[in-house]
Amino acid sequence: MDKTTENIQQLGIDTVRILAADAVQKANSGHPGTPMGLAPLGHVLWSESMNYNPKNPEWINRDRFILSAGHACMLQYSFLYLTGYDISMDDLKKFRQLHSKTAGHPEYGLLAGIEVTTGPLGQGFANGVGFAIAQKYMAARYNKPGFDIFDYKIYAICSDGDLMEGVTAEAASLAGHLQLGNMIYLYDDNHITIEGSTNLAFDEDVAQRFEAYGWHVQVLADGNDIVELSAAIKNAQAETNRPSLIKVRTHIGYGSPNKAGTATAHGSPLGEDEVKLVKKHFGFDPDKYFEVPGKVLDYYRAAGKKGIKKEESWNELFRSYKEKYTEQANEYELLISGKLPVGWKEKLPVFTAGDKEIATRKASGKVLNAIADYLPNLIGGSADLAPSTDTDLEKYKSFTSENYAGRNFHFGIREHAMGAILNGLALSKFFIPYGATFLIFSEYMRPPIRLSAIMKIRPIFIYTHDSIALGEDGTTHQPIEQLISLRSIPNLTVIRPADANETTHAWRVALEHTDGPVAIILTRQGLPVIDQEKYTKAYELEKGAYILSESETNPQIILIATGSEVQLMIAAQQQLKEQNIGARVVSMPSWELFEKQNAAYKEKIFPQALKKRLAVEAGSPLGWHKYVTDEGDIIGINRFGESAPGEQVMQEYGFTIENVVKRAKGLLS
Numbered sequence: 284m285d286k287t288t289e290n291i292q293q294l295g296i297d298t299v300r301i302l303a304a305d306a307v308q309k310a311n312s313g314h315p316g317t318p319m320g321l322a323p324l325g326h327v328l329w330s331e332s333m334n335y336n337p338k339n340p341e342w343i344n345r346d347r348f349i350l351s352a353g354h355a356c357m358l359q360y361s362f363l364y365l366t367g368y369d370i371s372m373d374d375l376k377k378f379r380q381l382h383s384k385t386a387g388h389p390e391y392g393l394l395a396g397i398e399v400t401t402g403p404l405g406q407g408f409a410n411g412v413g414f415a416i417a418q419k420y421m422a423a424r425y426n427k428p429g430f431d432i433f434d435y436k437i438y439a440i441c442s443d444g445d446l447m448e449g450v451t452a453e454a455a456s457l458a459g460h461l462q463l464g465n466m467i468y469l470y471d472d473n474h475i476t477i478e479g480s481t482n483l484a485f486d487e488d489v490a491q492r493f494e495a496y497g498w499h500v501q502v503l504a505d506g507n508d509i510v511e512l513s514a515a516i517k518n519a520q521a522e523t524n525r526p527s528l529i530k531v532r533t534h535i536g537y538g539s540p541n542k543a544g545t546a547t548a549h550g551s552p553l554g555e556d557e558v559k560l561v562k563k564h565f566g567f568d569p570d571k572y573f574e575v576p577g578k579v580l581d582y583y584r585a586a587g588k589k590g591i592k593k594e595e596s597w598n599e600l601f602r603s604y605k606e607k608y609t610e611q612a613n614e615y616e617l618l619i620s621g622k623l624p625v626g627w628k629e630k631l632p633v634f635t636a637g638d639k640e641i642a643t644r645k646a647s648g649k650v651l652n653a654i655a656d657y658l659p660n661l662i663g664g665s666a667d668l669a670p671s672t673d674t675d676l677e678k679y680k681s682f683t684s685e686n687y688a689g690r691n692f693h694f695g696i697r698e699h700a701m702g703a704i705l706n707g708l709a710l711s712k713f714f715i716p717y718g719a720t721f722l723i724f725s726e727y728m729r730p731p732i733r734l735s736a737i738m739k740i741r742p743i744f745i746y747t748h749d750s751i752a753l754g755e756d757g758t759t760h761q762p763i764e765q766l767i768s769l770r771s772i773p774n775l776t777v778i779r780p781a782d783a784n785e786t787t788h789a790w791r792v793a794l795e796h797t798d799g800p801v802a803i804i805l806t807r808q809g810l811p812v813i814d815q816e817k818y819t820k821a822y823e824l825e826k827g828a829y830i831l832s833e834s835e836t837n838p839q840i841i842l843i844a845t846g847s848e849v850q851l852m853i854a855a856q857q858q859l860k861e862q863n864i865g866a867r868v869v870s871m872p873s874w875e876l877f878e879k880q881n882a883a884y885k886e887k888i889f890p891q892a893l894k895k896r897l898a899v900e901a902g903s904p905l906g907w908h909k910y911v912t913d914e915g916d917i918i919g920i921n922r923f924g925e926s927a928p929g930e931q932v933m934q935e936y937g938f939t940i941e942n943v944v945k946r947a948k949g950l951l952s
Contacts, residue, residue: 292330292509295365295579296322297565300538303357304561305573306378306385308552313379313387316536316548318358319561320473320506321440324531327512329362329586332520333438336590337367340395343619343712344597345590346435347398347414351407352442352471353388354550360385363396365580366587370394372573391710391738399710400738403730405448408468409700411439412454413707415463415526416682416692417714420662423688425611430604432597436520439468443481446470446489450730453700458526459497462684466526467519471506473535479546490530499525506533538564618660619713621797627657631791634783636816640809643846644747646783647805648673650790655679655690658794662708663717663743664692666701672719672747672805698724702731705742709735715794719745721753722762722804725769735800736774743793744802749779750901752847752933753807757926766902769802776875779804781831781849782813784821785872792825792876806847808929813853824870827877828888832856834865840947841889841896843869843910848899848938855943864951867893871910895950901938916950918942 299322307313318325329335333346350359357378364370370384374394377383384394388402398414401407414437421433445451458466470489474481490500499522501515512531519527536548540560553561559569567574605612617624632653634646655661655676662682669675675691682689694701701718708716725732725746735742751761769777776799780786786805793801813831815821823829828843832853840859842852849870856866869888871877877885889896889910896915898907904919911917918937925932933939 291578291582292326294576295582296326297538297567298575298579299325299358299361299365301562301565301567302361302375302573302575304553304558306357306360306375308555308558309376309572310379311552313357313552314354314550315357315553316475316539316542317352317355317442317471317473318361319539319548320533320535320537321355321358321471322537323507323509324440324469324471324512324533325358325362327509327516328438329366330583331513331586332516334435334590334593335587336594337363337396337587338591339594340368342590342594342597344433344435347411347437349399349401349407349411349414349437349439350389351401351405351411351439351445353401353407355440355442355471356385356387356389359389359397360394362583363394365575365583367584368394368396370396372575376573399706400734403734404442404444405450406703406730406734407439408441408445408451409454409703409731410707410710411437411466411468412458412463412700413704413716414711415458415466416461416704417708417711418465419463419687420682421713423686424659425615427604427608430600430608432601432604436465436467439466440471441468442471443473443476443485447485450699450703453697454703455493455496455498457695457697457700457704460684461682462497462524463526464523467516468526468528470528470530471533472530473533475535475544475546475549477546477550493528497525499527500530501527502530504532506531507537540564614659615713621712623794624657627654628791630654630657631787633787633815634812636812636814638783638812640811641783642806642809643780643783643786644671644673644805644807646786647745647790647803648675650787652677654790658715660714661717661794662690662692662714663705663719664694665719666694666698666724667696668720671721672745674717674719674745694718698727699731702728702744705744706731706735706738706740709740709742710738715741715743717743717745719747721748721760722746722765723748723760725765725802732769732775732800732802733772736772739774739799741797742800744800745805746802747805748807749804749846750806751920751924751936752901752929754929754932755926758923761924761932762902763920763923764903766804766900767905770874770906774799776801776873777804778802778824778873778876779846780824780872781844781846781870782810782821784812784815785824785870788821788824789872804846808847810847811850813849818853824872825876826880826884827873827875828869828871830867830888831870832868834867835860836865838865838867838893839895839951840864841867841869841893842943842947843871843896843898845871845900848901851899851938851940851943854940855947858940858944859947864948866947874906897943897947897950899938899943901933901936914950916946918946
């Protein structure tokens with residue numbers, strides 16, 4: 284390397300350090316130390332290692348970069364600005380301010396170049412496994428000899444905090460097992476967390492831990508040595524059979540005379556006086572702010588422009604590919620556009636009242652297998668529960684290190700990682716991924732569920748064994764508060780279908796839903812198929828709530844239920860009719876879908892003049908008061924479950940036809 288190049292590189296690295304210090308100081312909030320320590324690593328990634336095009340951040344074969352250590356976001360914002368993404372100096376100056384592109388942690392959708400919303404530590408690490416799986420599947424499905432259409436890699440920077448969080452253990456274990464050699468993770472080993480030195484709580488041998496997971500591990504002693512950093516990344520790029528971890532010893536707050544290497548450089552501004560000392564240390568004018576030397580900007584903009592030619596070469600390759608493999612290219616172009624192939628809806632199964640009782644989890648499995656051939660982007664699996672959640676695609680093989688074209692995923696007993704991996708798959712744009720476990724274990728998935736809702740992406744979460752009716756497994760496995768807990772998450776659509784046909788349409792709605800995740804809540808126990816000739820057709824599920832059965836006379840009361848409890852309402856309606864009481868039965872599988880309807884439709888279902896209403900759901904009654912009014916009542920559950928056969932538990936807790944009739948009459952009296 285000639286001296287001029289060496290000098291401009293060092294000047295660029297120091298510029299990034301000062302941008303981080305200035306932005307955090309101006310905001311009076313943030314984390315300056317980590318981006319200051321990581322600046323050399325960022326330089327190597329954006330100037331030479333990664334393939335990207337700032338003029339088309341959505342180029343499909345770009346390398347993906349994930350900042351799992353999201354608190355270091357000024358590192359990413361600075362390099363996005365310097366390399367020519369759609370981010371201005373004013374955006375850097377508005378760091379952490381209202382409506383700014385430069386949020387306090389990277390947020391997908393706010394700023395081009397941000398692949399995923401990170402912040403909760405460990406999530407980005409696990410998201411990257413989903414990104415890596417996506418590339419492997421697409422390469423296996425579409426690449427042909429001489430046409431490596433999809434050969435991108437996944438780069439991530441993770442911190443001590445990421446590696447302490449349990450989700451990374453789950454994700455790293457699975458990545459090693461799957462031999463995801465397209466992952467290159469850089470571990471910022473700076474020895475500092477908020478409370479002080481990492482040895483207060485963390486002294487394991489990370490390198491040996493990841494070697495045990497089956498990763499390729501390199502250890503670098505000096506995070507400022509860009510020659511060694513570059514060589515290590517090249518080694519990782521050459522390793523295609525194992526994911527790579529590069530452990531890099533860095534120094535938090537590097538360049539700060541009084542705060543480098545201390546916890547005070549982690550989560551607080553350095554202070555005006557200290558920032559000036561940092562600038563003096565690096566040879567910058569201490570009285571200038573957000574200073575970017577012209578030659579530094581020119582250097583990084585030139586690095587960013589290299590991606591234009593790389594994409595042009597890829598586009599030419601794809602044109603040749605399309606001429607030779609037209610069918611595959613057309614399929615890919617359709618699915619990456621977000622559209623679905625024609626014909627899949629015609630394959631949705633219809634169940635008849637003459638069919639025997641069927642659990643909605645089993646009906647869900649039948650739906651999946653009926654449409655799988657028509658939706659090659661529909662892939663997923665379960666947390667070691669496929670026989671119980673009915674999520675296997677029967678005609679398709681498993682996704683393994685020997686077969687990356689498989690469509691059945693075995694996440695192992697790793698619900699937390701499963702949720703984050705689904706998010707990574709969904710962010711790859713091509714996929715509609717699904718993952719399944721019991722409803723009670725949605726608790727292990729709460730961070731990725733919430734993040735998918737924040738990002739408005741479209742994984743489908745399948746939760747079976749949805750109530751105390753699951754029976755003998757007892758208190759620990761019987762969900763009570765989970766339904767209302769999930770419903771409380773903005774942008775998450777929760778659907779609890781009443782029978783097999785509602786399950787069919789829950790899947791239809793979920794597959795067509797494009798602006799957020801969907802959770803489908805399913806029974807373990809068999810349920811009768813509601814007669815589609817006698818009652819309103821299940822297609823109406825798309826409205827969230829609908830009149831399943833109207834009273835033959837003016838209704839005196841509205842009976843509302845979801846899921847397995849709808850059958851109680853149908854039977855109770857008949858008994859009330861025999862006592863000259865008119866009751867309307869409303870199936871309400873999704874509050875969220877109902878709330879999207881217009882006022883006229885809501886008034887049709889729940890007339891303001893008809894306030895005698897009884898809601899029945901085998902879960903917490905919280906939230907139902909909005910729909911039953913102050914003249915209504917709720918049959919719900921305010922205590923934990925019991926270990927006994929499901930029918931006995933349901934009877935013990937008042938989910939019987941007799942109790943529904945009694946409570947309805949009590950309201951009217």
